[in-house]
Amino acid sequence: MKVIAIDIGGTNTELGVVDSENGIVEVASFKTKNATSFDNYIETLLNNIKSLTVNHDIQSIGIGAPNFDSKSNEFRPVNFPWNDLRPFNLKSFIEENLNISTYVVNDANAAALAENRFGxxxxxxxxxxxxxxxxxxxxxxxxxxxxxxxxxxxxxxxxxxxxxxxxxxxxxxxxxxxxxxxxxxxxxxxxxxxxxxxxxxxxxxxxxxxxxxxxxxxxxxxxxxxxxxxxxxxxxxxxxxxxxxxxxxxxxxxxxxxxxxxxxxxxxxxxxxxxxxxxxxxxxxxSDLLDRKMNILGPASLAFDHSEVLI
Ligand SMILES: [Zn+2]
Known part of the structure; x- marks a missing residue:
């Protein structure tokens, strides 16, 4: 089973295709702050996800995002420089555009998911x-x-x-x-x-x-x-x-x-x-995962957790 894991960071946004058997099999990244606006950032993110779905059969998507409010499902980015920043429901947006189940977690909590599954x-x-x-x-x-x-x-x-x-x-x-x-x-x-x-x-x-x-x-x-x-x-x-x-x-x-x-x-x-x-x-x-990509493995664990429930 393969999932896409995404870490939205202030400097870089990193993406990875993670296989339940073989770990991280493909990665991509782009500079978060190179986006000219929040809308432009979301569009870039979606295009990067789409590229990773071309060669892989993706079961679900896990995202580690800063300031994610699990009650409203909104990601409330506060440290980014764009004027059009607003609370944004990433889960609905990605699911509507790609028809792949998507789960989001606060980035601080994502590391614990990585530790629980892989470390x-x-x-x-x-x-x-x-x-x-x-x-x-x-x-x-x-x-x-x-x-x-x-x-x-x-x-x-x-x-x-x-x-x-x-x-x-x-x-x-x-x-x-x-x-x-x-x-x-x-x-x-x-x-x-x-x-x-x-x-x-x-x-x-x-x-x-x-x-x-x-x-x-x-x-x-x-x-x-x-x-x-x-x-x-x-x-x-x-x-x-x-x-x-x-x-x-x-x-x-x-x-x-x-x-x-x-x-x-x-x-x-x-x-x-x-x-x-x-x-x-x-x-x-x-942690024994410090030199491994915890930022990708955490959201991947979230996606696996949900996908395994569905299987
Ligand atoms: Zn304080």
Whole structure:
């Protein structure tokens, strides 16, 4: 069985034909922002999908889209530069034009679907996913089903609050976990630590990769920065575990690749705050799909999930 999977990103829109036996068998992509308008973007997307249907018998289509509202089935793109942006029902549009069943999921949740079908999440029917990248995202899978909430936005772990934290978050609120545990958060902590420890405010911030490299070389400011980051995450993880009681926490996103040496302190911090009934039971795993195309495999899983129900 073959499906088309699509990841609508701010920079690129990626498409893939995914075979249930052989994985990704064909890919295509185009620059999202090269579209001159939202209508032009939708037309380009449709033409790209059509081209992939020429050589393949497609059962269904899965799409990972930003700001997708599962209640209204509308995709509400907010970060794109076009004047004609409006809430848009991608599912109906594609189904009307191509007569292929289409399913859409929030891009943040799509990674958990990939993990559940293709990755480490196969071992754990119930897990939470924590995605550490530019921001901090998450998703919840219960009994092999994505729990995406009433409107499709569940798992926003990044905007849960940290005690006594006054950092301003991009969401408009203050004290969100994402302002510590994310690429931007790590840089902010580094800057504050530099000032506290050395009395110097850095003119130019190092990249997060450099902070990890310097920490490996025992740079005190970088070490303290990363220890604070992951100890804070550990504390908050205990909250999520108390609420959801998952079998595992699966980490993904670029920064989770470098988690290994901080993992034990993070876990210690988490476990010591768990109720005794919870302790020692949760597995903490870094995704094994990080270098594979999770952005395509996630929407593909969504399409397979629906197609298998129909067969
Ligand atoms: Zn926030």
């Amino acid at each position: 480490i999440g196969k071992k754990y029917p119930s897990f939470i996913m924590v995605t550490i990248g530019t921001g901090l995202g998450g998703a919840i899978v219960i009994n092999n089903k994505l729990f995406d909430g009433a409107f499709g936005y569940s798992g926003e772990f990044g905007h849960t609050k940290v005690d006594h934290l006054s950092r301003q978050c991009n969401c408009g609120s203050v004290g969100c976990l994402e302002t510590i545990v994310s690429a931007n958060g790590i840089k902010k902590t580094y800057s504050l630590n530099m000032k506290n420890i050395t009395g110097v405010t850095p003119e130019q911030l190092p990249t997060v990769k450099e902070i990890f490299t310097r920490a490996n070389q025992k740079d005190a400011v970088c070490l303290q920065t990363l220890e604070f980051t992951f100890e804070t995450l550990g504390t908050k993880l205990s909250d999520f575990i108390h609420i959801i009681n998952p079998q595992a926490v699966v980490f993904c996103g670029n920064i989770s690749k470098s988690l290994e040496i901080y993992k034990s302190k993070m876990i210690d911090n988490c476990e010591k705050q768990l109720l005794s009934d919870f302790r020692g039971k949760v597995k903490y795993e870094v």
